Amino acid sequence: MDSNKKYWKGLEELNRTPEFVEKNKHEFAEAIPIEEVLSGGGLSAKTPRRDFLKALGFGVGAVTLAACQKVPVHKSIPYLVKPEEITPGIANYYSSTYDGSAILVKTREGRPIKIEGNPGDLLSKGGLSAQAQASVLELYDTSRVKDPKLNGNPTGWPQLDKFVKDELTAIKAGGKRISIVSSTVHSPSTLAVIADFITAFPTASHVTYDAVSYTGIIQANKNSFGKAVLPHYYFDKADVIVSFGADFLGTWISGEEFTSQYVKNRNNKSLEAKKMSRHIQFESGMSMTGTNADVRMPIKPSEDGVALMNLYNALSGTTLPGSKKLTNANADKAIVLVAKELLAAKGRSLVVAGSNDVSVQTLVNAINSLLGSYGATIDLDNPSRQYAGNDTDWTKFVADAKAGLVDAVLFLDANPAYDYYNTKDIEAALKKVRLKVTFSDHDDETAALCNAVAPNHHYLESWGDDSAIEGYYTVVQPTINPVNNTRQAEESLLLWSDNAVKTYYTYLRANWETNLLAKGALAGQAGWEALLQKGFINAAPAATGTYSFALDLNAVAQTILSQSGKIAAGGKYELQVYQTPAMRDGKKANNPWLQELPDPVSKVTWDNFAAMSPSDIKDLGLDEFQVVTIKGVNGYSVSLPVLSQPGQARGTVSVAVGYGRTAAGLVGNNVGKNAYPFYNLLNGTFQTTSAVSVDVTSDIFPLSQTQTHHSFEGRNIIREATFTEYKKNPAAGSGKEGEQEKMYDLWEKSVDDASHSRPVYDWVMAIDLNACTGCGACVVACSAENNIPVVGKDEVGRRREMHWIRIDRYYSYDNGKGEFNVTKEREIDELKDFENVSVVHQPMLCQHCDHAPCETVCPVLATVHSSEGLNQMAYNRCVGTRYCANNCPYKVRRFNWFNYWNDSRFDNYLSNEHTQLVLNPDVTTRFRGVMEKCSMCVQRIQAGKLKAKIEKRPLADGEVKVACQQTCSANAIVFGNRNDPNSEVSKALNSERTYYVLEELNVKPGIGYQVKVRNTLSDLQA
Template identity: 80%
Template sequence: MDSNKKYWKGLEELNRTPEFVEKNKHEFAEPIPIEEVLSGGGLSSKTPRRDFLKALGFGVGAVTLAACQKVPVHKSIPYLIKPEEVTPGVANYYTSTFEGNAILVKTREGRPIKIEGNPNDLLSKGGLSAQAQASVLELYDNTRVKEPMVNGSETGWTQLDALVRNNLASIKAGGKKIRIITSTVHSPSTLAVIADFIAAYPNTKHINYDAVSYTGIIQANQNSFGKAVIPHYDFGKADVIVSFGADFLGTWISGEEFSSQYVTNRNNKSLEGKKMSRHIQFETGMSMTGTNADVRMPIKPSEEGIALVNLYNAISGTTLPGSKKLTNASADKAIILAAKELVAAKGRALVVAGSNDVATQVLVNAINSLLGSYGTTIDLDNPSLQYKGNDAELVEFVNEAKRGEVDAVFFLDANPVYDYFNVKDIQAALKKVKLRVSFAHHLDETANTCNVVAPNHHYLEGWGDDNAVAGYYTIQQPTINPVYNTRQAEQSMLLWSNNPVKDYYTYVRNNWNTNLLAKGGLAGQAGWETVLQNGFIKAPAAPAGTYTFNLDLNAVAQTIINHSNQLASGNKVELQIYQTVAMRDGKKANNPWLQELPDPVSKVTWDNFAAMSPSDVKKLGLEEFEVVTIDANGYSISLPVLSQPGQAQGTVSVAVGYGRTHAGLVGNGVGKNAFPFHSFRNGTFQTSAPATVTATGDVFPLSQTQTHHSFEGRNVIRETTLKDYLKNPASNSGKEEEKETYDLWDEYERPAYNWVMAIDLNACTGCGACVVACNVENNIPVVGKEEVGRRREMHWIRIDRYYSYDDGKGNLDVTKEKDIDKLENFDNVSVVHQPMLCQHCDHAPCETVCPVLATVHSSEGLNQMAYNRCVGTRYCANNCPYKVRRFNWFNYWNDSRFDNYLSNEHTQLVLNPDVTTRFRGVMEKCTMCVQRIQAGKLKAKIEKRPLKDGDVQVACAQTCSAKAIIFGNANDPNSEVSKALKSERTYYVLEELNVKPGIGYQVKVRNTLSELQA
């Protein structure tokens, strides 16, 4: 191998801080007293575990009753007369939809227990996000609103309906305004219900708004081409991608869909065809998309518009006003090189920006028009319908309400009292509205200001549909009867508007029969049944047209420069607001699986923080996790500082989605609310502002997972460039090295199956969906912030994040202290993500040291655990070089002391009955979803056929939109995993130890710009 790169997991490992050195002297932290209290994760430092259980408990009775009355109706087991479609112990699957993605819902005896991607889904191709995987947990949340409420007290639906109808009739007669405020609705049937409601009450207006807004893109397309839409982007058709702050693999518009597209030009098949796209990212904070870029350049928010002006000038050969040098000289050079790359790839190029500023997005449109992107990588004729919010309309509603013009407002999947930029303004406005109705599942911040709460169903309890992209319609059907006395919001609106159709199922069915089935070439009962089986229909796409940009850009450029000057004014730092992959806009803040999912970049759980450049932290004399107060736009919060390599100097980044006060007992008080940092300018909400940062002297430790396990500098990451790969496909894979090995064990015979895995580092984006999927499938407990801080997280798969730096000259060694300061303040580090799980070694070190044979090797290549044999010596974990075994410090599932985040009663309902729950003193780790392997073999046996490749999918591989993980039988030479492991890029982590791991990794390839490595 010939690599100048050295890798490190975090600054504490790089700098060998005393805390890091001390922690890594011991495999395990010391046990803690049982009575010790939690201090984080949404709990007061004075809240004991036992008391939290009393407050949080999930009611088993209601859910069990609902499961026994499932739709179709199922009786309690044992069955007197068994329903035809139910076999006890065998799962049923139902098609449904989650935010426009077609999904499959796995149920056991009437209980939904797992969400899977529909393999035929046209957007993510069967992949699912962490949020979708975790959504099943929310069904069983006992803090949901259980009964309709009026003025804070529970009531009956009859009484509530009478109250609302009377008020609506009075308001209609008086001529006052009615407003329906929703997050973007892309359900055809819901939109039809709203239209019928407006017909009944003509003084009603429907306002779409999104907490994280895309109004800037919509308005820019209206200004540029007369189409007020978000385009449907295709990253799979782009040979060159340049992004300005758009986290398109994570939180921007449609991350799972874009990930699926993106990797098609970067995975095994693409590389074997000698082709790979080039991705250049300009951004402020290190995003998940930025970590995957071939070239990443940190720039300030104030420089984003300037960089786009410079890029337009370089492509067009003209000079717009305001062009000037950036503070990062490398970024200036990258702009010129990016322009050349884009022009060379005309028709196969794509430029995107995450800004919500209309002028910035207009300039992006002009650049894409020059590059011939419309009709190829950008489709305006089959647009995305996922975000249609209008920021100005929400602001106008607040003004109308303050003037006393609005007498009724309805909130559906909207929580503006939490996520509106001016909370005091909207609270004052709502006090003047006579009838305030919320359809919220929880008594969230907005529902708490409403005098009527008509609780909506969870999406797994109701009928519905989605239309996320033009022409693509997905169906939603109930998989369980309502757990509590809730009612579908659409049903309530039908009743209140005196609609002749009183039942929402009938309404949906009529809408599909009349308007939608024909689009998919279907009709009648047979067509409806086909939809329920397939989960979606696809109408023929409209031809994607080309569009010419004709606007005068001088005024646009001047607007951009003026905004840039405002952001860069004075000596203030520039604040950037962003979303995390797990928490997004905070609607799911009460989901503990998401709270405990490590952030892909920072690896922080259970908190947000102030991310700053390590050089800025040093200049300000701050220590890691020291609390600072951030002031901007008349609002301030105090957060701990995190030194983030790759953060642009002179900036601070803070995530939204935290700081909830009425999320539920898990999400309340976790982090601080950053939404009020937004401002309203030129018709849209802006996500950047000048800010001051002041040290408070306090310290607030963050629970990070990245450096809990150290490889002590051993070579576990292999990386190369496309240039070197094309010269030698085995570049840096280690295949050219001769290794002399010695075996102390006999080889295992595997006559039928040899279960192995391949992981493509070029496809893995680091999103963490596999972590949550594994949690759900394998009954992995949540332990809370305090225990994560003690290195006791229980995840069976983790995504390791490695930083690296290469000056291209081979004269920098970051393992030597004298070279650390040469890192240019960590601005230009690159990142590699590596999924790490039990490697199922043929020569497993854990097996040789277990005194009770609790961990043994199977005849199918799996390293197995017999939990009832394990006595908890932990020898196996000490002897594992990959540090992938987890020790149960407590009876997380069955002991009331640890029912903080998933209560004992609750877990009986969401648990996978095919997987044993583990208990205190037992080691556990990845089993390669052995229960799925057995189920696949049993199904093949029943059908009297051999097991085929693809019959068994492990949970992590199944949810991965990027298809970075491939699982299968190595004994089948035609299996996908066998083909993947034959790749010249394949290497095995710590292969020199001769433990013979069963997981092969493919070398990371970057399509770098060699001109920037100077």
């Protein structure tokens, strides 16, 4: 472990800005002014809460009485005839599907309250993304369309059906075209319904349009191998992974699946076998995948193709015409080293690129063919069905509609009026279309241009199926009756086309009986019921073939160089448009859990921004959060606050899409700015890289970040080592190398033994920093499980976020060769550009300390230690002194400044009559004036113990999973009983890599962390 290494959460902490120093002087984040208590309003007064209580003559007794007042009682009506499958107080689980992944839906008294991954899921192995976890909240969204609409007015389904059928019949008779425009559909039954609709209306066609396109990869595979498919990648089979701008752990194709694969060669089991993959990332903006790379090289977006040309040259021993050096000399050197590693790992390597350019992806194909990746780490014979959008078909549809050749368009899960780069073209095209129908369940931007809205069910109200990967089929089944007067889009298509089958459930059953159940050797009613219980079938995969590349690359190289030159000559800065793991393409912008989830890299909530290199910001004379106007070559411009982002390539700006919605709903409207218009059509595909100008304004627009709300004052909490050091000494970096300091107990030994005796259960946790990617899915899972409220941008900006678990992100200096542990503190002070930084993500939650500092200072014993090792809260005792928060060295306790669930000021977030239905009845909703924090999902522990007791057996290891653990695709979090020496958590905590954060304080935390290990390029040179 390098004691000279310095970590910082953000540049404000590194530079010790006056604002940062001032904020961290205070005992508490912010005092409550008198005006706020009296009126719920202003925040200008300086009177602390304790002084306010004294001024009004309140003592501790009065505060205790106020804290113990009962919340209003709402009477419920018991079941007159109880449904057979529902037992009050007992959860039911239903198998279903979210975006191709098999899931389990937890319901209580007939209402879905929690989404879990199906452990047998082919993609994420039981893990789930933040978006999947948050999807249950969308079911209760009051912004959803309540009834069908005609010309903007609510109507009934019979009236809407008559109008649409009459129009379709007239259009069919006139011979004009009908288009179904959808995002990628990988449901076999939905595709069959669309095919039947086209049969009924011969002039109809299906146009697939994805807001974020992968046409470049599909077309490149068609050109290279005659297979127009999106490959299925296997990161677990790759010893060397090289990515050029592909955020494959986050937003690129199938992030949860790739995360599950990726960590298999980097976790405890792999390291104990002295095996670890090496990952090198070339990119412009700091992505979540880039933060996890062993070596990260910042390059401009226009240089992706040039870098791939240089890599191809180094691998093949040839020189493509026009090859040139990169502006980053270290990246040039790295490519030579990377080529040697890739050649040494032929058949066990993988090169991917995030570009949507056909020429760039063709060059990637050539490289992977040289390395023998096809049939090994890349599968073209069992491809992915995700992101099948065709940019050429879509642009032709827009042109034809503008020309008046299309008389009807039906939008299914597509919102081009928001996410197409040329919205004026969409508006002009739809003015020429006679019948415009959308199946959107929100009055979104496209719905405003349609004359009919036929609102679709939420997926938790629907029947259906899915097949995201060839040969893998999952089922969708409803878990609740429709909340609104909606109808499934497939059923509408069946009715409008006069299909012999009138209900979609009947159609779905017939399709499975005829075509799909046989793949899983199932048949009849028994087979269907077995499918509904299991949730999926997995057919035998097709034989995987090898493919050779035979295209002439000279023309490809010329196209790459020509396009790169145009971008580089177009302006001083290059713009990179990207997706965030929470907001993705913006369809879920009205979900407050996602809006409040901190971005994995910037830790910004509730906004997008312009990320720039600290060097560029300094050259422009900008202050943090100063607004800049970014103008593209197409004339589109937006004004956004600038964020100084370490790791950003110089001369580049990064802006996230998915923001700037104007018709998302109460939560998502006018949050951030729309970056989609910066897209452009190049070489037949939609691309995100372009030249821009950056103009400085005098405005300041503060961003709400969570990262620097809590300071550890430079204490050693992150520990890491290189793979070379680990192989020599598995305890490298953990602090166990030298003589251990003797620790003492606060109490007499006999007293300590009596009060902390745990004869049966000792609940502890282990977190592997080598597996955690920082995605934040655990944060949303915890919010859903434990009724954690959303507080909004303003409250987050006041350091009042309520998340029980946070993912801290720490920077450290990297000298550009992957030698991250050679820099001394004085060198950081002289650092000029901050381009070369390494990142570590650390989940931080209540540590459930055996010598918990919070317990010793609580005047009313609201926080106490259980006989099973848990630090527990008795909310009815808490009077809100916040002494415990002040005394917690980990800063993981949260204070309820407001009654968030019932205060009218938070109506846009969670306090309305519908979203109350998502609350977990097993967890108390906390009220104003009390502290709360991670409980280790004690309700799950008790449920697991009770089940084992009823079945008269011991509780098995792994039977109780906490919410954050269960959703983690990387299996970075392990929870269990330390008293069981064979438990997974005991084995993890006994690892030589395990250390405890701030263990020198002798608080005896119950959570152990495993050292971060990097397989760096310096190891290559060694």
